[in-house]
Amino acid sequence: MFFNRSLKLLSKVLTVFFCFTVGGPVEAAVLKIQAIDQQNKPVENAVITATPLFSKVEIVKQTKIIDQINKEYVPRVVIISKGSSVKFPNKDNIRHHVYSFSKAKQFELPLYEGSTAPPVEFNSEGTVTLGCNIHDWMRGYVYISETPFAALTDKKGAAVIQELTEETYRVDFWHPRLKKTLISREIKLQQDSIETVKIRLQLKQLIKKRQKMKTRFGRYSD
Amino acid sequence: MTMQFKRFQTRLIVFFVALLALLQLTVFLAVNDANIRNARQVIKENLQVGSSVFNRLIEERTRNLFQHARLISSDYAFKPAFYSDDRPTILSALENHLQRIEDADIMLLVDLDLKIIADTRSPEITSETVAWPALIERAEQNDYAEATAVVLIENLPFQIIVVPYLSPDINAWILLGFAIDQQVADDLKQMINSEISFFVSSDSKQWRLTRSTLDKDKAGSLMRKNKQQELSFNQGQTFTLDDEEYIVLYTQLAENKTVFAMLQRSLDQALKPYLRLRQTLQILMLFGLLLSLLGALFIARKVTKPVKALTLSVQKIEQGDYHTKIITEQKDEIGQLAGSFNQMAKGLEEKEKVRNLLGKVVSKEVAEELLCRKIELGGEEKQATILFSDIRDFTSLCEGAPAQEILTMLNVYLTKMSAVIEINHGVIDKYIGDAIMALFGVPVNHGNDAHNAVATAIAMNQALQKLNKDKFGKAIKIGIGLNTGRVVAGNMGSPDRLNYTVIGDDVNLASRLEGLTKFYDLPVLVSESTRTAADSFVYQEIDRVRVKGKQNAVAIYRPVALLSQISQPQWLEVEICSTMLSAYRAQKWEKALEQLDQLALIEDSEFCQIYRQRIAIFQVSPPPQDWDFTFEFTEK
Numbered sequence: 083m084f085f086n087r088s089l090k091l092l093s094k095v096l097t098v099f100f101c102f103t104v105g106g107p108v109e110a111a112v113l114k115i116q117a118i119d120q121q122n123k124p125v126e127n128a129v130i131t132a133t134p135l136f137s138k139v140e141i142v143k144q145t146k147i148i149d150q151i152n153k154e155y156v157p158r159v160v161i162i163s164k165g166s167s168v169k170f171p172n173k174d175n176i177r178h179h180v181y182s183f184s185k186a187k188q189f190e191l192p193l194y195e196g197s198t199a200p201p202v203e204f205n206s207e208g209t210v211t212l213g214c215n216i217h218d219w220m221r222g223y224v225y226i227s228e229t230p231f232a233a234l235t236d237k238k239g240a241a242v243i244q245e246l247t248e249e250t251y252r253v254d255f256w257h258p259r260l261k262k263t264l265i266s267r268e269i270k271l272q273q274d275s276i277e278t279v280k281i282r283l284q285l286k287q288l289i290k291k292r293q294k295m296k297t298r299f300g301r302y303s304d
Numbered sequence: 305m306t307m308q309f310k311r312f313q314t315r316l317i318v319f320f321v322a323l324l325a326l327l328q329l330t331v332f333l334a335v336n337d338a339n340i341r342n343a344r345q346v347i348k349e350n351l352q353v354g355s356s357v358f359n360r361l362i363e364e365r366t367r368n369l370f371q372h373a374r375l376i377s378s379d380y381a382f383k384p385a386f387y388s389d390d391r392p393t394i395l396s397a398l399e400n401h402l403q404r405i406e407d408a409d410i411m412l413l414v415d416l417d418l419k420i421i422a423d424t425r426s427p428e429i430t431s432e433t434v435a436w437p438a439l440i441e442r443a444e445q446n447d448y449a450e451a452t453a454v455v456l457i458e459n460l461p462f463q464i465i466v467v468p469y470l471s472p473d474i475n476a477w478i479l480l481g482f483a484i485d486q487q488v489a490d491d492l493k494q495m496i497n498s499e500i501s502f503f504v505s506s507d508s509k510q511w512r513l514t515r516s517t518l519d520k521d522k523a524g525s526l527m528r529k530n531k532q533q534e535l536s537f538n539q540g541q542t543f544t545l546d547d548e549e550y551i552v553l554y555t556q557l558a559e560n561k562t563v564f565a566m567l568q569r570s571l572d573q574a575l576k577p578y579l580r581l582r583q584t585l586q587i588l589m590l591f592g593l594l595l596s597l598l599g600a601l602f603i604a605r606k607v608t609k610p611v612k613a614l615t616l617s618v619q620k621i622e623q624g625d626y627h628t629k630i631i632t633e634q635k636d637e638i639g640q641l642a643g644s645f646n647q648m649a650k651g652l653e654e655k656e657k658v659r660n661l662l663g664k665v666v667s668k669e670v671a672e673e674l675l676c677r678k679i680e681l682g683g684e685e686k687q688a689t690i691l692f693s694d695i696r697d698f699t700s701l702c703e704g705a706p707a708q709e710i711l712t713m714l715n716v717y718l719t720k721m722s723a724v725i726e727i728n729h730g731v732i733d734k735y736i737g738d739a740i741m742a743l744f745g746v747p748v749n750h751g752n753d754a755h756n757a758v759a760t761a762i763a764m765n766q767a768l769q770k771l772n773k774d775k776f777g778k779a780i781k782i783g784i785g786l787n788t789g790r791v792v793a794g795n796m797g798s799p800d801r802l803n804y805t806v807i808g809d810d811v812n813l814a815s816r817l818e819g820l821t822k823f824y825d826l827p828v829l830v831s832e833s834t835r836t837a838a839d840s841f842v843y844q845e846i847d848r849v850r851v852k853g854k855q856n857a858v859a860i861y862r863p864v865a866l867l868s869q870i871s872q873p874q875w876l877e878v879e880i881c882s883t884m885l886s887a888y889r890a891q892k893w894e895k896a897l898e899q900l901d902q903l904a905l906i907e908d909s910e911f912c913q914i915y916r917q918r919i920a921i922f923q924v925s926p927p928p929q930d931w932d933f934t935f936e937f938t939e940k
């Protein structure tokens with residue numbers, strides 16, 4: 083698809099920094115992530131997963147909640163493990179129509195109020211883009227992870243994955259606006275160490291939300 | 305004269321008509337120029353407006369397209385179709401959308417790798433890279449992931465827009481487009497009332513005409529013109545197409561180098577209403593010119609008509625017709641002139657009356673003399689021949705006859721004689737009863753006045769013979785005396801009443817000679833001076849006389865005939881008389897008597913009697929010693 087086309091170019095531009103530092107007396111290894119974009123700005127809501135290459139990890143099913151508050155999905159990005167469920171309680175006094183046409187899970191929750199909608203179970207890994215049929219701009223993402231080691235960057239672009247062991251991990255980076263579908267790196271972690279990974283993500287431009295009032299009347303009031 | 309007035313009339317008309325024509329021409333040219341300039345300006349402005357309208361129209365339609373596309377971009381109903389991966393279904397969905405959008409002609413769905421998913425234009429095409437990747441790249445850079453451009457599809461320009469297909473993130477590109485085609489051109493033509501032609505180029509160098517609102521012929525001409533690279537594509541250009549002048553404006557679609565529109569408007573077409581007006585104006589001007597021509601003609605006639613009448617009247621007066629009168633009701637200068645003319649004609653008529661009367665009272669020539677000169681008393685000495693005639697024994701002729709009859713006869717006689725005198729350039733001085741006094745050589749000297757006088761005398765006798773025979777029926781006899789000499793001629797009398805006449809001894813002698821004719825029983829007697837003056841006649845000497853009151857003796861003669869016309873018997877008679885007189889004067893009485901006998905054979909006249917008596921007396925008592933052959937008359 084589109085991303086494959088520009089893969090070569092992107093791989094040139096994309097640089098991932100691995101900074102290895104030896105931490106204090108901590109038993110497990112810790113992975114610290116710092117995500118920035120092309121403009122060196124911190125990237126929020128980037129998903130980082132660490133999958134051990136040699137050992138199996140047990141997946142625990144969870145039930146997470148994506149609220150609809152003030153015509154937005156809150157939180158925007160949710161990471162769940164395969165087989166988990168997400169609830170979509172509606173906190174607004176209007177109805178929403180949650181849908182997804184993503185390969186990982188296609189579903190819709192037609193016009194509902196409050197917590198009447200049943201939880202949705204996500205059984206295949208991948209990403210699911212949530213839209214709302216009523217509100218074009220409403221966007222939510224569900225990341226279905228194979229591994230329980232996953233974290234979401236905060237406003238500062240920082241994320242921490244704890245309780246890792248000495249192992250080689252495939253660390254995947256994902257973001258809704260990532261030009262490439264997924265970025266993966268193998269990282270070998272030492273026991274009782276804190277690995278800090280600084281990653282630069284090439285993000286697609288954010289499509290601006292059209293301000294109807296402006297386009298309709300702006301012409302005449304200027 | 306007439307030509308002159310005709311020319312005046314023509315001048316007047318030419319002046320008025322030329323003045324008006326000049327004025328009208330000036331106005332016409334000014335109006336014409338202003339109109340054409342105005343039309344050009346209006347067309348230019350209209351074309352400018354048309355250009356804005358054109359751009360605005362395209363913008364509006366593009367905006368419309370965007371709005372529709374955005375709706376489709378988030379249309380929920382389309383999403384299942386899109387994710388079905390069933391291309392016929394997707395195409396069908398696109399066609400369905402296309403049907404909803406009146407403004408759009410084509411719709412494409414392109415995936416993120418720029419491969420065509422569906423194309424309404426060519427349903428069979430799949431997985432081909434879209435023809436305008438740059439357009440989509442531009443959309444990728446755009447804040448709203450939208451872009452638009454004009455592209456050429458089979459040489460027809462299309463305005464294409466691209467919007468992202470959101471489900472809910474960008475999963476594909478929706479392309480919508482409308483053709484800038486005949487319909488656009490026709491719509492535009494209706495809106496801006498100008499012809500519009502679209503030129504396209506893929507390299508901005510070679511332009512080709514694609515669509516035009518011009519009719520087939522004109523579009524063909526435009527195409528040829530373009531092919532021959534006669535179009536300069538400059539702004540504000542004027543060019544002719546099939547003999548029709550157009551004002552042209554080129555406008556390019558915003559920041560696009562593939563299409564431009566040529567807006568053109570026919571100057572002739574724009575001028576059409578004015579041309580109709582101009583025609584009306586021309587008719588009006590022609591009418592005005594005609595009217596002014598008629599007016600000028602009328603005025604000219606009004607002036608020249610009385611002048612013509614005046615000319616005619618003057619000509620009449622020149623020919624002697626004084627009864628002419630101009631009748632005009634005009635009270636202007638011409639009316640005054642006519643009045644003055646009438647007054648003058650009246651004066652002239654009166655003068656002519658006087659002249660006529662004068663001519664009757666006095667001789668024509670005297671009248672002329674009187675009229676021509678300043679009339680004053682007194683005279684001048686001139687050479688003249690005086691003629692006196694008298695009817696012999698008029699008193700006894702009158703006896704027993706009624707006075708009226710005598711007067712009638714006298715008038716016939718005097719009229720005839722007067723005519724004879726005047727024919728021979730004699731001037732009748734006066735009538736004294738049956739007597740006539742006539743002058744030759746005064747007041748006008750003809751050079752042969754004496755000759756004329758003698759001829760007159762002979763002619764008078766001949767005329768009388770005729771009168772006697774034809775009218776009177778009796779043998780009236782007249783006696784005529786002629787004398788030539790210096791006389792005083794002039795006006796005599798008082799200043800109020802005067803008479804042109806002659807006086808002098810020679811006048812008296814003429815009168816005396818007339819008296820002697822009775823004695824000698826001869827019709828005419830002339831003096832020696834007359835004989836000398838009129839020498840083309842042959843004379844017979846009659847006698848030598850001394851009249852009463854005169855000291856000198858004069859020889860008297862009888863004119864016989866013109867030297868050139870004299871007959872043999874007449875010559876013989878003259879010679880015998882001459883011989884007789886010579887013998888008589890030599891006192892050879894026998895010889896004289898002998899001659900008298902011969903003469904008597906021809907005619908036994910009073911002349912012969914007189915001389916026989918004289919000889920008889922002289923034979924008894926011979927003449928005295930100092931005999932000068934003169935016979936003395938003691939009576940008048």
Ligand SMILES: [Cu+2]
Nearest residue numbers: 178214216217
């Ligand atoms: Cu909603």
